[in-house]
Amino acid sequence: MIAYIDRFPDEHGTRSIEVSPGSPFLFPGTFHFFEHYCNDPDCDCRTVLIVVCEATDTSKPLAAIVWGFDWADYYQKWMADEESAHWMVAAHFAPEWPQSDWAQDCLDMVRAMVTHDGDDWDAQIAERYRKYKATLGPPSQGGHAATPLCLKDVYIRGESTPED
Numbered sequence: 614m615i616a617y618i619d620r621f622p623d624e625h626g627t628r629s630i631e632v633s634p635g636s637p638f639l640f641p642g643t644f645h646f647f648e649h650y651c652n653d654p655d656c657d658c659r660t661v662l663i664v665v666c667e668a669t670d671t672s673k674p675l676a677a678i679v680w681g682f683d684w685a686d687y688y689q690k691w692m693a694d695e696e697s698a699h700w701m702v703a704a705h706f707a708p709e710w711p712q713s714d715w716a717q718d719c720l721d722m723v724r725a726m727v728t729h730d731g732d733d734w735d736a737q738i739a740e741r742y743r744k745y746k747a748t749l750g751p752p753s754q755g756g757h758a759a760t761p762l763c764l765k766d767v768y769i770r771g772e773s774t775p776e777d
């Protein structure tokens with residue numbers, strides 16, 4: 614998984630939110646939601662890894678969240694497993710990443726943001742995924758391999774921080 618802002622640094626596309634004192638979520642500050650996308654041209658995992666950091670310390674992620682932005686039917690075909698497919702479409706913690714004490718708040722926030730009607734983040738994520746994949750060149754076999762292997766790979770590589 615590669616940070617979108619590393620590939621497209623001029624877009625200033627990272628979502629940020631301000632949390633004011635007295636909010637029931639997180640703590641006062643500015644929080645960035647760094648999107649990461651899969652770097653394998655042969656993989657069509659249709660996922661985004663969202664790394665949440667407080668603006669004054671982006672070296673220590675507060676949470677790392679995976680979200681499959683397509684429909685459950687797609688993942689069911691792709692992963693051949695109904696349970697995993699439903700897990701994919703609900704935003705969830707990236708298993709191999711360390712999560713902070715604030716991780717649940719971050720997850721709640723991501724879920725609220727991707728499902729909020731007036732917000733186009735989900736459409737934007739799908740669009741960025743396609744845009745990012747287009748930079749990787751055509752798949753080697755003339756089509757996306759339907760392999761769930763990459764996902765495991767995602768989690769293992771996920772131990773690096775956005776700055777790596």
Ligand SMILES: [Zn+2]
Nearest residue numbers: 651656658763
């Ligand atoms: Zn992938």
